[in-house]
Amino acid sequence: MDHSSPHTRKKNAVTIIDVARESGVSYSTVSRVLSGFEYVSDDTRERVLAVAKRLGYVANLQARSLAGGRSNVVGVLVPGLDNGYIIEVTRGIDEELNRQGYSLMLYTTHQQHGKETQFVSAIANGLCDGLLLVVPVVPDDYLDVLQQRKFPYVLVDQADSTRRHNSICSTNWQGAYDATQHLINLGHRQIGIITGRMDLSSGIERLEGYKSALATHDIALDERLIYPGDFFQPTGYTGGHHLLGLPTPPTAIFAGNDLMAFGVLQAAGERGVRVPDDLSVVGFDDIPYSVMMHPRLTTVRQLLDEMGRVAVQMLLKHIEQPESTPHHITLDTQLIVRESSAPPRHLKK
């Protein structure tokens, strides 16, 4: 009786039944001991636990989950792994999940919207106890599915104006306002911006913050100084070249995030434009690499890992109490002034 099917691999694992046999109790008692704190005598509990340990028993998550229990797995939906910002958030998520005894199932959508919907459905009737959405949620379609099924989820880095969902984000508007005002206070008047993705609330809000700061200080908005970016390094690079090639180039550039700011630094370097002497650059996020740049990048710090951690806490709370009303948390941002920003040349003494 050898392996007839190709699925021999899913075999001979130590199961709850083995433990039951060894410890001389019924197999549901073992289940009780293992999964809960039901009414089991201390005596049998200890015995079962000892046997389980001796046999090296490890629960089969899928069986547990199928049978209606918790799987202790949380799904995380991200657009991709190619942005330092995502990494930081995910790192925070991972750490907290770990601390709480959960595993992490990572789904990358690669920006394919159909895929997202499919993923979400799969996740909702799958292994996961909850879902963390770190993706741009444009249409509400799959959120409805989640709501219907009362499946716990949290929108991460999303400003949910409807307050229908659990969500968390940073003060993007304020951060951008602070960054822009910092440049204005230094004496800059020609301030360019490379925006983030405009289908993300963070992208929109940062542009708004920039505009508001200009308005507050009576600086006319110059559309030519607004370059549409996408939060990735290459558009920072091309945007930097574009802005610096203008007839009257800006003396400062606010990049929608650090990665694009790096692109600006590179473009400036290639054009012989010196930072911060000839050009001030400010980013957003404060990813770890920002402090390794030369010059070190002035930026708006977001507690990205903290955002991940808090998101996990929100989710787990929601898993405990599926009926609780949606919450929203906003994390403060903080301007970190380093060497990439300085007064414009004409103001230097």
Place this chain on the structure above:
Amino acid sequence: MDHSSPHTRKKNAVTIIDVARESGVSYSTVSRVLSGFEYVSDDTRERVLAVAKRLGYVANLQARSLAGGRSNVVGVLVPGLDNGYIIEVTRGIDEELNRQGYSLMLYTTHQQHGKETQFVSAIANGLCDGLLLVVPVVPDDYLDVLQQRKFPYVLVDQADSTRRHNSICSTNWQGAYDATQHLINLGHRQIGIITGRMDLSSGIERLEGYKSALATHDIALDERLIYPGDFFQPTGYTGGHHLLGLPTPPTAIFAGNDLMAFGVLQAAGERGVRVPDDLSVVGFDDIPYSVMMHPRLTTVRQLLDEMGRVAVQMLLKHIEQPESTPHHITLDTQLIVRESSAPPRHLKK
């Protein structure tokens, strides 16, 4: 009959039974249509598929997996998300997995060895069809478990001298040799090194490559120029400070990876040591940020994402043929010369 248990959430998903009822066939026929290309008439197949689509049916992975089928999930074990190198490999893994219709379950061990063993057991009798180990596998303990169960796995970035396991890695020795020789050819004689972790084959081999290059060119090994690092930025930083603070500091430093090289650049900057004029720096990996540094980093390029992709291909092949003998693949490295390395000062004209 309302929600008595807290597990109401795992309900009312469209199942294979609903599809069967709607399309007027038995429920195993639906299974056949959905999971395989068995002998089903084109007629029923189309009908079932149509109904499934209309009802928004999504397979329940855990049930499928429990019942002995494929889950199309691959587990990836990584030490953590805090190293650019891991990210790149994981990105490659993710992309290829995605391309092949697999999902990715991410486990981070956070360097706790007990955890690793536990994870591996859980994974082996769990949802995953296979496992990718991107972690330092010091003792063979859990690999034995995998072997016993004939559970498919691949060691990523591990030189497996025993050839007992499927594995893939880069030419670490050669890469380090090339890097060191490059510095020697530029005229450097005092060449420091900040090593990687010595419990990783990559760390060991890179140090060996460095030593061999020195030996080949009749340069005496100076133990004082060897600083033990760990592949993270901070040790590059402290190591850089240490080496540059030596009575006769090196004129060049080979860092075991880019992240540590960034630390060296930072330390040099703080000490007023100019790169490459006063100090040449070479890294290893060529992570995306290396080209964003100032000066741009000379480094040894590893095709990290490619490594991830190939690892996935190996794994899937092994999942298809669990009895196949272990393979090992070695990927070439390539020296990328940029601006952080130059002849030492005394050789400049």
Place this chain on the structure above:
DNA sequence: TTGAAAGCGCTAACAT
């Protein structure tokens, strides 16, 4: 406090 038994949704023999 414990045991027996009914599924969770699915796959894979085994029939037909």
Place this chain on the structure above:
DNA sequence: ATGTTAGCGCTTTCAA
């Protein structure tokens, strides 16, 4: 080509 049935390992009633 399709239907029937027995589990996969576990949780959770229901009885005892």
